[in-house]
Amino acid sequence: MAKVEATKTALAKGDLRDMLREMLLIRRFEEKVEERFRAGELPGFLHVAIGEEACAVGVCRALEDGDVIASTHRAHGHTLAKGTHPNELMAELYGKQEGCSHGYGGSMHLYDVERGNMGANAVIGGGLPQITGAALAFQMRGEPRVAVAFFGDGATNIGTFHEALNLAQLWKVPAVFVLEDNRWAESTPESQHSPIRDLSERAKAFGMKSMKADGQEVEAVYRTARKALENARSGQGPVFLHLDTCRFSGHYIGDPQVYRPKEEARHLRETRDPITHLREKLGLTDAEFEELDAEVTAIVEASVAFAKNATDPAPEDAMRNVYA
C-alpha cells in the first residue's frame, strides 16, 4: 500500500483518509471472518483484533520498503496493513493454495515474505528473538532496514521476551518492539499477570528507549512509530513502543468471555473506537463514510468469493515444503 513520505511529521488529509479506509477494511474483514467462522466455513483457531486496527495501520504505514515484521496469533490486521491482499489472506483462512501461506499456515501462521511479513507466531514471544536476529542481519550487512515485532501485554511475562529485548539492546540492532497493550491475556487481566501497571517499565531492565502512544489514535501511533523506526534505523538502538489499546471482542472467535463484564467491551466500543475517532477527526459525513464502507465491504465480499473459488491443496501436498 502507498507509503507516506518519510520526513513528513504531520499527515495530509489524504493520508489520514487512506488510513481510515485501511482500518475500516481490516474491521470489515475481521467481522466477515467472525461471520464465516460461525457459519462453519473456516477451520482452525482464530483471533480477531477488532478495536486494535490503529496499531497495525499506524505502525505498518510508518515502515519503509524492506522493513520486516513478525506478528502474533492475532495477525489479520498486521498482515493486511503490511500489504497482503485481502484475497490472499481470506484464501489462507479457507486453507487454499492461493492463500498467503498456501494453506500450510492458517490464521496463526500468516506469512508474506515478499511483502516483508516474516510470519505470525502462535507461540507467545516466539517471534521476538527472530526479529532481533533479522535486525542483526541488517546491521551486519549495513542495510538501512528495521525489523519490527508485534506482541501483547501477556507476552511481556515470558522469558523469550526478556532475552530477545536484552540481546537487541546489547547489540543495538535496528529493531522496534511493539507492545499492543490491551490489558488482557486471554481471560487473564493485566493485574493478574503482571506485577507492574506501566509495562514501559519492562524496557528499563534492558536500558532500552521506550516510547508510548494512544493505540486508538492512528496518527499518534504513526508519528511515534516514525520516531521509533528513525531511532532504530539511524543506529541509535532498538525501541520499545508501547501502544495503549483495547480488545473489543473475545480472545478467540467464539469466546463466551465469562471472565469479563459485558459492560467493559461495550463501553470500550463506544468510547475508544479508533475508526470512529478518525472519522470524526476527518469530519466525514455519513454519506462519505458509507461510501468508504461500501468500497471496503465490496473488497471483503470479493475476498470471500475469491477464497471459495480458490484451489484446495491435495492431501499429498502435505509432504511438500518440509525441507528446502
Add this chain to the structure above:
Amino acid sequence: MAKVEATKTALAKGDLRDMLREMLLIRRFEEKVEERFRAGELPGFLHVAIGEEACAVGVCRALEDGDVIASTHRAHGHTLAKGTHPNELMAELYGKQEGCSHGYGGSMHLYDVERGNMGANAVIGGGLPQITGAALAFQMRGEPRVAVAFFGDGATNIGTFHEALNLAQLWKVPAVFVLEDNRWAESTPESQHSPIRDLSERAKAFGMKSMKADGQEVEAVYRTARKALENARSGQGPVFLHLDTCRFSGHYIGDPQVYRPKEEARHLRETRDPITHLREKLGLTDAEFEELDAEVTAIVEASVAFAKNATDPAPEDAMRNVYA
C-alpha cells in the same frame, strides 16, 4: 552454625569473629579443593568462589532456621555457610557415600535438605523458579519462612530469571533473590553480556524492591540481608539483593583466564579481600589471625582425611534414587 539474634542490627564482636572464622574456613577449604583437583584427586567440573565469601556468609548468617536456599555451580561457600559440615562437603567432592549428596551430585549439585539447602544448580537460572515455588508453599501454608536464591550477573540475562522474579513479585511470595555480581560470566565481562551497568535496574521490570550492599563487607551484607529477609518474611514481598563482589580466581579450576588481564585479579585480591577487610576491622593481631587460620586449616585437613577414608559407592548404586 549459631544463629545471630534476629532483631539485632549491629553485630557483636563475637559474631563478627565467627563470620571471619567462617569466611576463612571457606577460603581455606576452596584453596584445598583447588590443590586436590590439581593433584588429580577430584573428578568433575569445579568452580570456586574465592573472593566472594562475604556474600555466602553474610546472607546465610542472616537466615532463620527453616529458611531455604538454592545455589549455583559456584556452591561450596553457600553450602558451608548454610551449615553443611566440611567433611560431608569434601566427601561429596571425592564422590563418596558420606557426601552431602551421597556421591550422586558433585560440586555443581550440592544438597543438604535437612539444613535447608535445596540444592546447587548447574543450569544457569535453573533454581530460581523453584525458589519462587518454595516461597509459594511457605506462603500458602502460612509458614514464616523465606526461600533464597543465589545467582550471578550472567544469570540475569536468562529468561528463567525474568519469569521467576516476575512471578515471585506478582504473588508477593517470601523470597529473596541474591545477585552475586562479580561482573564476569565465565569469560564474558558484564559489558559484553548486559546492556545496563547497574543490574538493580532488572528489578524495576517487576516492580520488585531492590537492596544493595558491598559484597566484600560481610557486616554490610548481613545487615542488608536481614532487611531483605524481614521484608519477605513479613509479607511485604520479595527482594532483589544486589551484592557487589569479585571473582579472584578463574571461572573454573584450571581456567587459564586468557580473556582477563592478570592485573585485574591481583588488584582485586589486594584491595577487595573480604577476609582482610574484616580482619583489619576487628584489629586482629597476627597471632590471633594465625590461630584462627590454624584452627580452620586443621578442619579442612581433617575433611580431606575424612573424605579419603569415606566409602566409595558401588557401581550398581547408580540405579538407586532414580525414583522415589
Add this chain to the structure above:
Amino acid sequence: MPELSYREAVRDALVRAMRQDEDVFVMGEDIAEMGGSMGVTHGMLEEFGPTRVRNTPISEMALAGAAIGAALQGMRPVAEIMYEDFMTLASEQVVNQAAKHRYMSGGQLTVPVVFRTQGGAGWSPGAQHAQQLEAWFVHVPGLKVVFASTPEDVRGLLWSSIYDDNPVVFFEHRTLYGIKGEVPDEIEPIPIGKARVHRAGDDVTVIATGRLVHDALKAAAEAETEGVSVEVVDPRTLQPLDEQTLVDSVKKTNRAVVAHEAVTRMGFGAEVAAVLQYQAFDWLDAPIERVGARFAPLPFAPVMESYVVPHADDVLAAVYRTVNKRV
C-alpha cells in the same frame, strides 16, 4: 456407575484430591475464571478460590519451576501446560530439574508434581498447537509418563499421578475431552505401570495410545467382519512401561501393530517395536507395523492435516499387512 466425559473425569480427580488434601493445588494459564482453555478446571475457582486455583502469567518455565519448588517443599501441585507445544519451554525445568533432583541429592528429595498437558490434531490449529511430544519424556530417567485414553483411565491415572512421589508428565488428547464413559462412583486409583487390554483377540495385537486407542477399536471391529481377530492394548503409562502385558499379548497373537498420533519416526512406537522384537523375537510371524503421523509438521488445511495424522483405516491397513505377511 455415573457417566463422565473425559474432561469431567480429569476435573473429578482434581476436585476430589483438592477436597481431601490441602497440599494439592492447580496452577496454569487461564485455568481460573475461564476454567482452562479446554474447560477442564471449569468451576474450580468458585469452589477452591484463587489461592488453590492459580492463574499464572505466560511463563511456562516459571510455572513449571514454581510447581517443582512447591513440590520440593511438600505440596502436590498440578501444573497445566496449555499445549504440548509449550512443553518445549518447560522442558528445561521438567527434564533437568524435576526429573533429577531426587537423584542428584542422593535420595534426599521427592518431587511430587504433575505436569498436565494436551495436544492432538483434527481441528486445524496448524503446526504449533497440536504436536504430540510424549516420546521426548519417555527418554528421560526420573520422569513418569502417562497418556490415558478413556474417562475411567484418565481419572484413575491422574489420581495415582497426584499421589505419586515422582514427577509425572500427564498427557491428555485434545479430541478426547468430549467422549463419555462410565466411571466407578468412588475413584479407583489405577496403578501407574499397568497396561489395559481393551479387547481380546487372537490374530494381531494393536498397541495404541491416546486417540489411536479408539481408532484401533474401530479397526478391530472392522477387521472382525473380515475374520481377523484383533487384540487392542493401551499401555496407558509409557514410563514405566508394562512390557509384560504387551509381550504376552504378542506371544499369543504373533503379530503386532503399534499406533499413535505422534510422528512415526522416533515416536513411542519405535520403543515398543524395539522391545517386542527383542522379547518376542521367536514368536513374531510378521514385522511389527508402526502407525503414526507422516514425517511433516502439522499443516493447516484440513485435507492436508487429515493426511498427515493416522486414522482407523491406517490401523486397519497395518493389521491386514501383518496377516497377509503370513500367507
Add this chain to the structure above:
Amino acid sequence: MPELSYREAVRDALVRAMRQDEDVFVMGEDIAEMGGSMGVTHGMLEEFGPTRVRNTPISEMALAGAAIGAALQGMRPVAEIMYEDFMTLASEQVVNQAAKHRYMSGGQLTVPVVFRTQGGAGWSPGAQHAQQLEAWFVHVPGLKVVFASTPEDVRGLLWSSIYDDNPVVFFEHRTLYGIKGEVPDEIEPIPIGKARVHRAGDDVTVIATGRLVHDALKAAAEAETEGVSVEVVDPRTLQPLDEQTLVDSVKKTNRAVVAHEAVTRMGFGAEVAAVLQYQAFDWLDAPIERVGARFAPLPFAPVMESYVVPHADDVLAAVYRTVNKRV
C-alpha cells in the same frame, strides 16, 4: 593428508566457510576471547573480529532465535549451545520455529542455520552437563540431525550443514574433541544422509553413533580374535537416515547391535531397531540388541557414571549375544 583433532576439524570447517563467505558467522556463549568452553572457536575472534565471532549473554532462547532470524534474512549462522542439556532451553525455538517456518509459510522461507552442541559423559560433570538428547530432534520433521564421530566426518559434515538450506542440529561428543585423524587437504563435503561403513564384517552389524563408534571398533577387533566378524556402521546423520546402508548390511550379516551413549529407552537405537526389524525381518537370525545408557540420570561418582554409560565391553557382550542366539 594433514592430521587434525576432532576439535580442530570442527574449527577448520568454520574458519574456511567464514573465509569464503561473508554470510557465515558464529555466535554463542564464551566463544570469543575464550574460544568456547571446548576450545573449538579458539583463535577465531582474532581472525574474524567480534562482529562475526559473537559472544552472547546466557540466553539460549534468544541466541537460538536470533540465529534463526538472521538465517531467515539470508545469513548462515552457526550457533553454539554450550551443552546439550541447554538445548532444552533452546528447544522451543529449534522445534517450533526453525523446523517449521519453511513449512508454515508454504515454502516461502528457508532457514539455513546450524545449532552446534555437545555432550557426553566420562568426566563426571553430573546430571546436568552430559546428557545425550539427539533422539528428541530426530522426532521433529523439518530438522536435520548430524552426529559425527571422526575428524574427517565432523569437518565434512559441518561444512555440508552450513551450506544446507535447512536447520541442522549438529551434535559433537565431548570425549572426542581430542582424537586425531587424517583429513583431506581440501574440505570434501560429506553428503547429509549417507552412512559410513567403518569396518566390513560378515557375522554381526554394529550400528553405532558418536563415542560408541570407537567402542564398537574396539569391540569388533576383540571379537575378531574370537572368530566373530563384525561390521561397524556409523549413520553419521540421524535425520535423514541412510536406511538402505543399514538394511543392506544387516541383510548380509543377519544380526544387528545398535549402540549409542544416550539412554537406551526411547533412544535413537529404538528407531533403528524398528526400521531394521521391519525391512530386514526375514533376514534377522537374532533379536536386535540395543546398547545404551542405563535408565538413570548421570551420577557424579566416577564408578557410578561409568556404570551408567556403555563401553566397548557392553558392545562386545551384545555382539556375542547375537551370535549365541544362533546356536
